[in-house]
Amino acid sequence: MSVESPYARDLRAVPVKALSVDVLGSTTRYWEYGAVTADAPQTDTILTTDTTDVATTIVLVHGFRGDHHGLEPVIAELGGAVRIIAPDLPGFGASDRLLGRDHSVAGYGDWLAAFIDALDLQDAVVLGHSFGSIVVSEAVAAGLPVKRLVLVNPIAAPALAGPSGILTRLAVFYYWLAAALPERAGFALLRNRVIVRVMSVAMAKTRDPRLRRWIHDQHDRYFSVFSDRRVVLEAFRASVSSDVSHFAPSITVPTLLIAAAEDQITSVAAERRLQALFPDARLIVIPDVGHLIHYETPKPAAQAIEAFLTETADRS
Numbered sequence: 001m002s003v004e005s006p007y008a009r010d011l012r013a014v015p016v017k018a019l020s021v022d023v024l025g026s027t028t029r030y031w032e033y034g035a036v037t038a039d040a041p042q043t044d045t046i047l048t049t050d051t052t053d054v055a056t057t058i059v060l061v062h063g064f065r066g067d068h069h070g071l072e073p074v075i076a077e078l079g080g081a082v083r084i085i086a087p088d089l090p091g092f093g094a095s096d097r098l099l100g101r102d103h104s105v106a107g108y109g110d111w112l113a114a115f116i117d118a119l120d121l122q123d124a125v126v127l128g129h130s131f132g133s134i135v136v137s138e139a140v141a142a143g144l145p146v147k148r149l150v151l152v153n154p155i156a157a158p159a160l161a162g163p164s165g166i167l168t169r170l171a172v173f174y175y176w177l178a179a180a181l182p183e184r185a186g187f188a189l190l191r192n193r194v195i196v197r198v199m200s201v202a203m204a205k206t207r208d209p210r211l212r213r214w215i216h217d218q219h220d221r222y223f224s225v226f227s228d229r230r231v232v233l234e235a236f237r238a239s240v241s242s243d244v245s246h247f248a249p250s251i252t253v254p255t256l257l258i259a260a261a262e263d264q265i266t267s268v269a270a271e272r273r274l275q276a277l278f279p280d281a282r283l284i285v286i287p288d289v290g291h292l293i294h295y296e297t298p299k300p301a302a303q304a305i306e307a308f309l310t311e312t313a314d315r316s
Contacts, residue, residue, distance in 0.1 A: 003217040006210065007298065010076035023114045026096035030087035030115075031068055034080045056309060058150075059121055060086040061112065063130030064239045065223050065232065067093025071129060071294050074152075077302035082309075085124070087115060089132075091231030093222070103234035105242045109139035116144065125309065129153055129294055130265075131239045134247075141247035148312055149255040150305055153291050155243045156259075156266040156274035167202060167264065168240065175236045183229065190232055191224040199223075205262050205290040215295050248277035255281040256308040258301050262290040282308070 005011065017032045058078075060071045068086040075084055090111055091097040101107040112135060116122065125148045128136035133154040140149055159168045174195065178186040189195070200219040204212050226232050255278050259271040268285055275283040284304045289297045 002221065003210075003214045005073070005214055007073040007076040010079070011072055014075060014080050021115070021118050023090075023111055023118055024101075025099040026090060028087050028090060028096070028111075028115055029094035030085055033075050033084040033086065034078070034082050057083040057085060057121060057124040058305075059116065059124045059126045060084060061126065061128040061132035061136050062086075062089060062092075063132050063153075064235055065092065065226065066129075067222050067225060069093075069218065069222050071127075073298035074294050074302055074305075077298045078305065085119065085121065089135075089235075091227045091235070093225055097227045097231050103231050104238045105134055105138045108135040108235075108238070109142055109144075112136065112139045113142070113144050116146070123147060125150060127152065127305070130155060130291065131235070133244050134239070134242050137244045137247040137251060138242070140253065141250040147253060148309070149251065149253050150258065150308065151244065151255065152258045152301060153260055153263060153293050154257050154266065154271065154274065155239075156245060156270040157243055159240045159243070159265060171236075172240065175233055178229065179233050187229050190226075190229060193220060196220060196223050203264065203291050204296070205288065205292070206296045211296065215292065218295065245274055245277055248274060248281075249279070252279050254308075254312045256304065257281055257283045258293060258304055259283060259285045260289045260291060260293050260297075261285055261287045265291050 014033050018029070019032060020027050020029050060068065062068060062070050067088045071086060075086070078084065088095040089108065091103055097103070098107055098111060101110065116124065122145045124146060126136045126140070126146045127150040128134070129152040133151040136149065137151070140146060178189045180186070181189060196219055197216060200216045204215050206212055257271060257275055259266070259268060261268060271283060271285070275281045286293060286297050286300050293301050
């Protein structure tokens with residue numbers, strides 16, 4: 001039995017449509033939340049509808065091994081005031097894998113540019129969480145025409161150099177072993193519920209037992225929904241081989257960095273160094289949370305996003 005989200009009531013108040021679009025030859029599934037436009041593409045499933053016109057659209061790019069569900073608490077806190085487009089990354093969740101290219105940072109960057117072009121979202125704000133922060137930064141640095149950028153739990157430095165470098169090295173061994181084993185055994189290892197739970201426990205910082213149970217349930221339900229072993233291994237190699245600092249100097253649009261005081265992957269000091277690399281960036285550090293801002297502290301994250309959108313409205 002699944003655990004009810006602490007954000008369920010607020011999320012139910014937000015209109016949402018389930019949609020799909022062909023991107024680079026494969027199907028990307030995405031969800032449109034908030035003020036859903038009347039001219040949106042034909043839905044596969046209509047959950048709730050609304051035809052309010054909106055001035056701001058935010059495209060969300062989730063992190064490694066997640067899917068769009070992970071960012072729903074932030075969506076719930078933002079409410080229906082903005083239009084939100086939340087795709088599943090290719091090969092994860094309900095989206096098909098990429099065709100004819102690796103699931104690398106560059107491969108996902110190409111996909112994001114094509115996705116935004118397919119939906120004519122060039123004026124959107126783009127938000128990336130964790131691995132998604134690397135993907136969107138690569139795409140914007142390569143010329144993706146967006147006006148503003150938000151990075152939540154941005155990967156500011158090489159993962160092996162982070163505060164929990166030993167945990168990253170264990171993860172490297174885990175994924176190496178999953179690749180070395182025969183296909184069936186390697187696939188089973190990647191979906192092992194005990195290992196998924198260990199990862200979840202290591203990342204959660206909240207002392208609220210109800211919230212912890214829900215976080216673990218979310219990881220149990222969505223952390224192992226991927227198309228095949230190759231996708232996961234390629235995306236993992238991408239996640240530890242690059243970081244946002246590689247792209248920051250080339251990103252000229254206004255950027256908001258939402259960091260966590262207790263992030264196990266990137267320290268606050270590294271986030272401050274990252275901020276200095278951007279021509280135009282501001283940094284918000286949320287206390288008493290680690291790499292799960294989107295689960296544990298979505299309200300202050302949403303407040304920071306709303307303030308950033310208001311502050312930079314005349315530059316969009």
